[in-house]
Amino acid sequence: MDLPEKQEDISGRSAELLEEMGRRREQLNILRRRQVQEREAARHRNATLLQDLQKIEDGLRGAKLTHTHLLASETRYWVSVEESVPAWEHFLLGKGPHPIDGPGQTARRNKHNPSIGLPPRPKPRAAR
Incomplete structure (x- = not known):
């Protein structure tokens, strides 16, 4: 069972x-x-x-x-840099006064380090 x-x-x-x-x-x-x-x-x-x-x-x-106005501003900036390079060249080479100093102003920099060369020139930029 x-x-x-x-x-x-x-x-x-x-x-x-x-x-x-x-x-x-x-x-x-x-x-x-x-x-x-x-x-x-x-x-x-x-x-x-x-x-x-x-x-x-x-x-x-x-x-x-x-933003074409931004590109135009950038282009104008580099054009102004290119135009001001000759004035700065003399100063950076130690051959002339500071470009901002006027005829009646004292020189902003009395000494310039001639070992420092020119800054690199910016490459021309085309407008986009």
Whole structure:
């Protein structure tokens, strides 16, 4: 009599375990579906963010080119530097007064270090 009771007990526990495994499998399937949905939403969100960043980057690149007044100011600055180089050359070579000193003013610098050479000349820039 013990054997049939044990068999029934084992069969009952087996059925319970099968039901529990079925419930667990269904929970895992639900979890997997939710993860797939979240992953797809994250991919879509990331793609949208990348597109927005690309638009911003393109806008910033384009913004640099649209400021023609800035480029014109830069060009005028380098032209004025080129025009003032001859006046500064004499002073930097130690052959003349400071270019800003007028005829009635005292020299701003009494000594000049002749070991210092001329600064490098700027390269001509074309207007963009």
